[in-house]
Amino acid sequence: METSKRNARVLAAAVFVTLLLSSYAGASHEAGALAVNGNTEQSAKVATLAAIAHDKSPIKKLDTESAAINQAIALKLIPQQADHYTARLANDIWTIQYTMLDWDREGTIGLNAETGLPVSLDERLGRVSVHDDNVPIEFLGEENITYTEAVSIAEAYTKSQGWDLDTDWTLWRYPHSYYSLRFETGVYHRVEFVRSFEGIRYDNNRFIIYVDRESGKVVAHTLTWSDTEFITPDDMITLEEAASTFYRKVEPVLEPGFWPTDDGDYPPQYKAYSSYTIHANGDWAVDHNSSTSAPIKEIVAAYPRDIAKKRLLSLFDLEQLYLDDSPGQASLYFQLRVKPEVPISPWGDHPFIYAHTGEWLVPVPDGSAGDLPPASDWLINLTAPASAIDYNAAVVWNSKFLPLRDEPVIRNGSTLVPFRELLEKLGASVLWDPAKRKVTASKGDVTIEMTIGSGLALVNGKSQTIGAPATIVNGRTYIPARMVLETFGAHISWNEQSRLVLVNTGETSEAPALNEQEIGQLRFTAQINWEEKNIR
Secondary structure, eight states: HHHHHHHHHHHHHHHHHHHHHHHSSSOOOOOOOOEEEEEOOOOSSOOOOOHHTTSSSSOOOOOOOOOOOOHHTTOOSTTTTTOEEEEEEEETEEEEEOOOOEEEEEEEEEEEEETTOEEEEEEESSSBBBBBBTTTOOOOOOOOOOHHHHHHHHHHHHOOOOOOOEEEEEEEOOOTTTTTTBBBSSSSSEEEEEETTTTTTEEEEEEEEEEETTTOOOOEEEEEEOOOOEOOTTOOOOOOHHHHHHHHOOEEEEEOSSOOTTTTTTEEEEESSEEEEEEEEEEEEEGGOOOOOOOOOOOSSSOOOHHHHHHHTTTTTEEEHHHHHTTTTEEEEEEEEEEEESSOOOTTTTOOOEEETTOOOOOOOTTTOOSSOOOOOOHHHHHHGGGGGGOEEEOOOOOEEEEEESSOOTTTTTEEEEHHHHHHHHOOEEEEEETEEEEEEEEETTEEEEEETOEEEHHHEEEEEEESOOOEETTTEEEHHHHHHHHHHHHHEETTTEEEEEEESSSSSSSSOOOHHHHHHHHHHHHHHHHHOOOO
16 A cells, blocks of 8 residues: 555656646657667767757758747757846857746756757756755655655656757766765755766766655756767777776775774775776776875785775776767776765765774774675676685575685585584584594584594484594584584585585575676685685
């Protein structure tokens, strides 16, 4: 019932958006004029709005102010209710400004004087700044509209616009810091779209829509759009080559810390910038990077830089995007960017690593690392391919990597695990009889006894052959993983390629099904764990 009510609210809000827009634009959206998350079908390496629009209407030279204004109206770039507009010509571009009653909606349009085609559009509807009169600072009411519902409303809003622009919009996934939005009211959901071309982001064009949390009404928007050529160079490298380039180039910054410990010290820290960029041909994009992040030599860190580098880079996605090279022209780049799910501080800082201990510090109120996102494929393939792992075996407990003080070992094709850690994790009680060199484990009505070096085990007093006997390695007692864990009701499987013991203690009869990406992420974590244990 609650879902039906919520769907009804979203539908009603979408209907409201459509009616509102019809009063502004006076016309419904033409097919193909604007799409959200759509893919264009142009195959050319360079595409411009001018080239597309030229197919729809003849070139129209704009000789006078009235001709420019009429052309903007014909392209549905000026709302019907606009009660004041002006136009001026400079450098073959007509700049047209319009406003509506009480300045609630205003915009600036750029038209090419030779072709009559739009080159830019900036528009604002409504006000969201807490510095404006009658705009509350924070939301104190009942939230009837979730952010997900607000996105649906905003998508309907974009599709209903009457602008004659061929543009795809995609949802902006990255969080903004509290500081960057400190002048915006919290009363509305902020839904942000950026432009995309053939599925690749172009962040310099944005459409931000504000949806009331109570009513679901669109109360404000801001738009920035420009006619842009999107260029893909012929000498573009592959995604794998881009990943290798980034891994060679990027190094963590090592610097004095700015978060004091309890005793007042400022321990050094490893950190990374929020993004790194290279040209599509693999060259370092000097204009789009802060630095290659060379470490400060004066600081000596106890925690190895190469491990810190891998862990910091696990916070990054590798993606393509378009960036401006010159006005009206954007080229394809590769970029490493901190993943949207990584927590950030109110000032926009993301997690860093203490250079002496290797501990994460997440700049959020509780300072806890929590569940940081797993590594992405681009990094796993470089640093932890299945063919180059160093650990003997690792344990995955209910789909999560289980760090152990003592690593598993493999004997005669069987995986042996440290008996006390694993059995106590399972909830069993364990005993060690040094005189008889015997291990006893009990849980519920099941008791297992194993003697070091013996190929037999006693299960509730009955003898049972085991694949590999219990053994002592470096003073630690190891037991066969499969036989013992399955006897106590766990479900076990073995991933040979990544050497992972997959343990499922749930009620299902199968070990958890993990896809290839999840296996790779667990392999990366196990490899980092092994490297940390072998720091010299």
